[in-house]
Amino acid sequence: xxxxxxxxxxxxxxxxxxxxxxxHMNTRGSFSKDEVxxxxxxxxxxxxxxxxxxxxxxxxxxxxxxxxxxxxxFSKRPGFSKExxxxxxxxxxxxxxxxxxxxxxxxxxxxxxxxxxSVAAKAEGAVAAxxxxxxxxxxxxxxxxxxxxxxxxxxxxxxxxxxxxxx
Numbered sequence: 001x002x003x004x005x006x007x008x009x010x011x012x013x014x015x016x017x018x019x020x021x022x023x024h025m026n027t028r029g030s031f032s033k034d035e036v037x038x039x040x041x042x043x044x045x046x047x048x049x050x051x052x053x054x055x056x057x058x059x060x061x062x063x064x065x066x067x068x069x070x071x072x073x074f075s076k077r078p079g080f081s082k083e084x085x086x087x088x089x090x091x092x093x094x095x096x097x098x099x100x101x102x103x104x105x106x107x108x109x110x111x112x113x114x115x116x117x118s119v120a121a122k123a124e125g126a127v128a129a130x131x132x133x134x135x136x137x138x139x140x141x142x143x144x145x146x147x148x149x150x151x152x153x154x155x156x157x158x159x160x161x162x163x164x165x166x167x
Contacts, residue, residue, distance in 0.1 A: 008053045016040050017049060018057045021101075025062055030102035032074045055101055064103045067115045068092070071099035086110035092118035 008014050020039050024031035033051065037043045059066055068091035090111050091098040104112045137144055 003050060005053060008050060008057075013040075013042060013045065013048075014050065014054065017042065018054055018061070021054060021058055022061060025058060025064070025101075025103055029105060029108070030069065030073070030100060031058075032071075032100040034071075034099065035074075036100075051098070058101070062103070065112070066101040066103055067108065067111045068098040069100055069102050069111065070096050073102065073111075074100065086114040087118075090115045090118065 017036055017040055020036045021031045024036065033046075033049075034043075037046050037049070042049070055066055058064070069089050070091045073089040090096075092115055102108050102111060134144075
């Protein structure tokens with residue numbers, strides 16, 4: 001059974017979680033999943049919360065963009081400064097678990113930049129891997145119905161005619 005956005009909108013548990021998270025975002029500019037769960041009393045169902053939907057609802061309701069952050073962000077928050085390595089606080093990369101979300105503001109811009117760099121690198125890697133796979137299948141004489149022809153995958157650097165394999 002799939003938990004759809006329509007079911008999310010009708011779910012009282014999720015709506016209460018969104019409400020508390022919105023309060024935290026309004027007062028602190030961020031929210032910790034653990035703090036929201038503790039405040040709502042839903043720690044027992046933590047694994048059932050659809051945080052991706054919660055994040056979307058918050059961004060839509062408040063008109064902000066958010067960045068996933070690790071637990072260190074909340075424990076070191078008073079000493080957070082732009083001089084610190086933002087990649088240490090962003091939930092992206094091996095072994096980093098999302099502990100909450102921070103609104104993208106002037107003081108958190110380095111976090112957003114670090115997170116976007118990570119997302120772009122992952123996308124470039126996926127495109128390069130698909131290009132290699134398409135070349136290998138083509139060299140083996142395997143035709144994949146619906147697959148793009150070799151060398152026509154989108155270029156993330158914005159330069160027409162170049163693919164990751166020709167850069």
